[in-house]
Amino acid sequence: MDRSGTPLWPGLALAAATSIALVAYGVNPWLTLAVALVWAGSLFLIAINPPAEEIIKVEDPFSSDNMAQLVEYSGTPILVMEGSRITVANRAARKLLGKHIIGQDMRVAMRHPKAIKLLESKKNGAANIQGLVRRRDVWRINRQNLGNGVSVVELLNQTAETDIARSHTDFVANASHELRTPLASILGYVETIKDSEGNLPPEKTEKFLDVILGEGRRLQSLVSDLMSLSRIEAEKHDKPRENLPLAKLIERASKDAAGLERADRLEFDIEKDMTVLGDERQLEQLVRNLVDNALKYGDTDGKVTVSLSETDNAEAKISVTDTGNGIDPEHIPYLTKRFYRTDPGRSRAAGGTGLGLAIVKHIVERHLGRLDIASELGQGTTISARIPAQDT
Amino acid sequence: MNDHTVKAFDEDITRLRGLIAEMGGLAELSIQESLEAMLKGDAALAKGVVKRDKKIDALESEVDKLAVRIIALRAPMADDLREVIAALKIAGVVERIGDYSKNIAKRVKEVEERKHFEPLTLLPAMGEIAAEMVHDVLTAYAARDPILAREVIATDEKVDAFYNSIFRNVVSYMVENPATISSAAQLLFVARNIERIGDHATNVAEMVHFAATGNYPPDEDA
Numbered sequence: 001m002d003r004s005g006t007p008l009w010p011g012l013a014l015a016a017a018t019s020i021a022l023v024a025y026g027v028n029p030w031l032t033l034a035v036a037l038v039w040a041g042s043l044f045l046i047a048i049n050p051p052a053e054e055i056i057k058v059e060d061p062f063s064s065d066n067m068a069q070l071v072e073y074s075g076t077p078i079l080v081m082e083g084s085r086i087t088v089a090n091r092a093a094r095k096l097l098g099k100h101i102i103g104q105d106m107r108v109a110m111r112h113p114k115a116i117k118l119l120e121s122k123k124n125g126a127a128n129i130q131g132l133v134r135r136r137d138v139w140r141i142n143r144q145n146l147g148n149g150v151s152v153v154e155l156l157n158q159t160a161e162t163d164i165a166r167s168h169t170d171f172v173a174n175a176s177h178e179l180r181t182p183l184a185s186i187l188g189y190v191e192t193i194k195d196s197e198g199n200l201p202p203e204k205t206e207k208f209l210d211v212i213l214g215e216g217r218r219l220q221s222l223v224s225d226l227m228s229l230s231r232i233e234a235e236k237h238d239k240p241r242e243n244l245p246l247a248k249l250i251e252r253a254s255k256d257a258a259g260l261e262r263a264d265r266l267e268f269d270i271e272k273d274m275t276v277l278g279d280e281r282q283l284e285q286l287v288r289n290l291v292d293n294a295l296k297y298g299d300t301d302g303k304v305t306v307s308l309s310e311t312d313n314a315e316a317k318i319s320v321t322d323t324g325n326g327i328d329p330e331h332i333p334y335l336t337k338r339f340y341r342t343d344p345g346r347s348r349a350a351g352g353t354g355l356g357l358a359i360v361k362h363i364v365e366r367h368l369g370r371l372d373i374a375s376e377l378g379q380g381t382t383i384s385a386r387i388p389a390q391d392t
Numbered sequence: 393m394n395d396h397t398v399k400a401f402d403e404d405i406t407r408l409r410g411l412i413a414e415m416g417g418l419a420e421l422s423i424q425e426s427l428e429a430m431l432k433g434d435a436a437l438a439k440g441v442v443k444r445d446k447k448i449d450a451l452e453s454e455v456d457k458l459a460v461r462i463i464a465l466r467a468p469m470a471d472d473l474r475e476v477i478a479a480l481k482i483a484g485v486v487e488r489i490g491d492y493s494k495n496i497a498k499r500v501k502e503v504e505e506r507k508h509f510e511p512l513t514l515l516p517a518m519g520e521i522a523a524e525m526v527h528d529v530l531t532a533y534a535a536r537d538p539i540l541a542r543e544v545i546a547t548d549e550k551v552d553a554f555y556n557s558i559f560r561n562v563v564s565y566m567v568e569n570p571a572t573i574s575s576a577a578q579l580l581f582v583a584r585n586i587e588r589i590g591d592h593a594t595n596v597a598e599m600v601h602f603a604a605t606g607n608y609p610p611d612e613d614a
Contacts, residue, residue, distance in 0.1 A: 085406060098535045105410025108534045111417030113444075131420070131527070 008047045015039040077155040081106055084120065096133055096155065106153075110141070118143055119153065128158065138162045174339045178222060178354065182215040218351055225355040228285065229338070232362040240279040240367060243390055246308055246316055247273035249280065253287035254306050262295050269307035274316040275390040278367055286363045289356040290320040290383055296350045298322030298380060311386060315369070319384035327375040335373060336361035360385070401466050408458050408479050409534070415451045415486045416530035418444055422493035423526060423589060427519040429500045430582060431512060441497035448490035455483035471606070478603035482533065485592050485599075489526060492585040492592075502578045509572065511562045511579050515586070518554040521547065522586045525593040529600065538604045541597040545609060551590035558583045 019036040023029050068088045071078045077093035079086050079101075086109060089102050101109040106119050110132060118127045124144050132139045137159040145151045189208040193200060200208075247270050258266050276283075287306070294304040302323035309317050327335070331342045339354040341347040347354065360383075364371045369387035422441050429437035459480040462468060468476055506512060525544050532540035559580065566576045601609045 084410065098531070100535045103406070104534070105406045105413070107410035107413040107417070108406075109413075111413040111420070111530060111534075113414075113417050113421055116414055116417060131424070 008043060011043040012040055015043070079106070079109070079153040079155075081119070081151050081153060083149050093155065115141055171338060175226060178339060179219065182219045182222070186212050186215045186219075214351075218353070221351065222353045222355070225353045225359060229355055229359050229362065232282065232359065232366060235279075236362070236366055240277055240282070242278060242280060243275050244278045244280055244283065245273050245275050246283075246318070249283060250287050250306055250308055250318060253284040254291045256284070257288040257291040258295060258304075265295060265301065265304055266291070267303050267305045269305055269309075271307075271309045274308065274310060276316050276367065276387045277390055278387065279363075282363045282366065286360050286385060287318065287320075289360050290318075290385075293356055293383075294320045294322035294381070296352070297346075298324035302380070310389065313386075314389050315386040316389045317384050317386045319382055321380060321382040323380040326377040326379050326381055327373070328377065329375070332373050332375065336371070357383075401462070401468070401472075404458065404462050404466065405472070405475060408455065408462065408476065411451055411455050411458065412479055412482055412486070413530065413534055415448055415455070415483060415490075416526070416533070418448050418451070419486050419490045419493065420523065420526055420530065422448070422490055422497075423519065423523045426493040426496040426500075427515065427523075427586075429497055430503065431506075431516060433500060433503070433506050435501060438497040438500040442494050445490050445494040448487055452483045452487040455479060459483075471603075474603050474606060478599045482596050482599050485595050489589050489592050492589050496582050496585050499578045499582055503575045505572065505575065509575060511558070511565050511576060514558050514561060515579070515582065518551065518558060518583065518586050521551050521554065522590045522593065525551070525590055526596075529593045529596045532597065533600045533603075536600070536604045538601045538609070541600040541604070542609050544597040545594050548590050548594045551587055555583055555587040 015036055018039075019032050022032045022035070068080070068090075071080075071088070071090045074090055075092055077096045078088075078090045079093050080088035084106050086101050086104055086106050089097070089109075094101070097109045107116050110116070110119070110129075112129045112132055114127050114129050115132065118125055118141060122145070126140060126142045128138060128140050130136075130138050132155075137157065138161075140156040140158050142154040142156070143151055144154075189212050193205060193208055250270070251268060254266055254268070255263055291304060291306060298304060299322070305319075305321040307317075307319045307321070309319070311317050327342060331340075334340045335342075336357045338358045341352065341354050361371055364385045364387070367387045369385055372384045372386070373381070374384075375381040422444050425437050426441045428434065429441065459476050462476050463473075466472075503509070503512070525547050528540060528547075529544045531537070532544065562576050562580050562583070566573050569576075598608055601607075
């Protein structure tokens, strides 16, 4: 009964109830009994011979076709090899190595000797390969045997990691170089003064002490720049939250950067006050760095204009314009790199750390803004930062 | 390429292409390492390049044997025949490219006073372009891509221009610094070798174009 899936009793009960109703309505009881018998009999017949069970075929979920579909949309390039022939290449692999590789010898797809050695051996393993597709990239190849001569090869792009590692060591090397230069002169002058045992003429001593003081200050500003750079980088991903009116901030920071003796070179051109979501300290630093650069590298008595205006995209645009030599166009793409200087001697003499614009760039990025550098040789430079404005 | 009725033929062709690719990979690495050895004066690296050339030679003879076997046993027609002929020729050219790298590697110990030797700084840029050409042409071969092959042919001009400028530079350097003439002369040979590598990459590109389309690319100069 259970097999049939439809229980027998409700049917029988219905038959019995109908029969009783028929009798009650005065139908011939014998006829009613015959009908009831036929009815019940048919019910029993169905119960004994249940309809044939449907057999649902479940396909083997791990057939090789399905495996190919399984890896097809993975972002990691994956190949399946039978012997040395590539039978499956997922979308990422085809994009990386070309559509032609399916059915080809694996050496056609990856011809680097190290890759061939790994894929030709019968063992599992991995290898790092430089120049697999383009000549500079680095890929890690993982090969895993599945038995029957079938093996899976996975390709992992390591280019970015290698680059990061490289830029990290570059940064450390640069930073230590920058730190060592002022230290060397401090130590040199201090040693000279000490060795002279007081025989040095006072004006010489005075001069040496000035150098030591200057180099010490440079070291100080370098360390504080490095610290703010790393702080900004650390906060890169949390958005600034304060609502900041810019006009006051710009004026304050610019005057701060100029100091008393250079304040008369500043000019302000503030269309209207605007508010942005920002970090007060960082935006001040941004303005300070830009104004300081403009005052330092522009004409010694040229004016520096600091302006605030609204762009068509509802951004607040802070621009700092100087008149001076301008910047050679070939330097512009590198200006925001750490320790990049267009004229190393001049920058050091002016007490620059080579980090100012790098810091500016990071601050602008954190505020989801954009940095533009426009410069014309012999005319001057305008650096502007555009930061999305808040409705006020 | 469509599958063939005779599966063994498919297998043979696949193997042939695999061997060529393997040769190419070795040659590519040799170019790179021979130049690196030349710049840094790394004798061990240079030795490795010289040793690798034997392997390239062995592969070439394997390609020869296999190609002849395919022609003899399977009598290929049309694009199959072109493929086999091209493979035969390409193997010869790639072997030459390997030889040039070996030659550069052998000159590593002849160049002295690397640190103060200015002409040396000109080589990497030229070597880079030639290595790029070899890389691209092998990719074009693997993908049977006539367009990429034509691009490689167009790049050869750059290598030639580089060679001319290096030649002038080195000669004027020789005039100014007679003490380094022997090293500088070695560099001229190295530059010449790189230039030849570029030419051979162009040859391969022409054959790739031929195997893919059935005709040689139009001559741009003519």
